[in-house]
Amino acid sequence: MGAWGTAIFSDDLASDIKDEFRELIAEGHDGETATNIVVENWKSELEDYEVRSVFWLSLALEIIISGEDLKRWEEEPKLLIQRKKVLEKLMNQLNQPQCEPKKIPKRFIAQTDFERGDAIGYKLLSGKYIILKVITVIEQHSGDRYPLFELCNWVSTEFPDKIDIGSFNLLEWTFGNGKKELKKLAIFPSGKKDYPFERITVIAKNVPIQLSDSTPYMLLAWKQFDDDLRKFYNLE
Structure with missing residues (x-):
């Protein structure tokens, strides 16, 4: 040739x-x-x-x-x-000269170290904390792994004892029409920089879980989580 x-x-x-x-x-x-x-x-x-x-x-x-x-x-x-x-x-x-080949970036794959039964303290923009409990870790065929949470009906500036976390009720998602419903939250990082490391603390392990790990669930990105908490849970 x-x-x-x-x-x-x-x-x-x-x-x-x-x-x-x-x-x-x-x-x-x-x-x-x-x-x-x-x-x-x-x-x-x-x-x-x-x-x-x-x-x-x-x-x-x-x-x-x-x-x-x-x-x-x-x-x-x-x-x-x-x-x-x-x-x-x-x-x-x-018929135009071809462009120089462009480097295609590797696709970001979401990962997590969380395990079922982890209680996660998440710091709100106000400085107070809420508690998310890991129901399971979702594993996709693409290799992505991210936690599925239930949200406790609890807000404070100090973390509770592990024994108390198991007794907390769950907070309901409030729709625009006022309807309330318990929702499971699958939260993933949309990129390398989309993860609030400084605002997340594992405060207990092997705590009781109330909800099943079945579908359906809400799929959210960490970058929009504060907006979702304010809009659907009145938390900020």
Whole structure:
């Protein structure tokens, strides 16, 4: 495989793909069938990233140049004109020098050290504390792990004894219409910086849990938790 210029078809591979596509069209195949045949014929070679890049660029450009894509719009003159403009714009973009490859950041995966039965003291913006109890740790197929909480009906500036935590009632979520309901809260960090380390304290372990670990539950991010506490629990 060799290239003698920077144009898309100034390349042995691209030229071969173009010729193969044109021959299939000449034999009577429609554009979609011809494309499928070319892709099938080059399937094994497409594992090479250099081949893959040239292949798709050249095939896309040849489909535009051949006019095969426009045939399905021939009965709608207005749409045909619009489609031509779209393809012309795409062809210009394909013929432009390609950008430098960009580094794709690794996806953030949420993790937690909490365990079932942990009692978590969360410091409100007012300086007072509330208590969240870990019902379970949710584990997703993506690798994300985050706690599912129940919220105690308790607010104070000092932490209670472990024995008292088990006797606390739970605080209900209040909807906009005034309806109240117990809700389980799955809270996750949406990024590396979205975790209030300085406002969270594990104050007890193996405390009694009241709610089950089944669905449904409310899925919240730590960055919005203060707003949710104010809006739905009147806590701030």
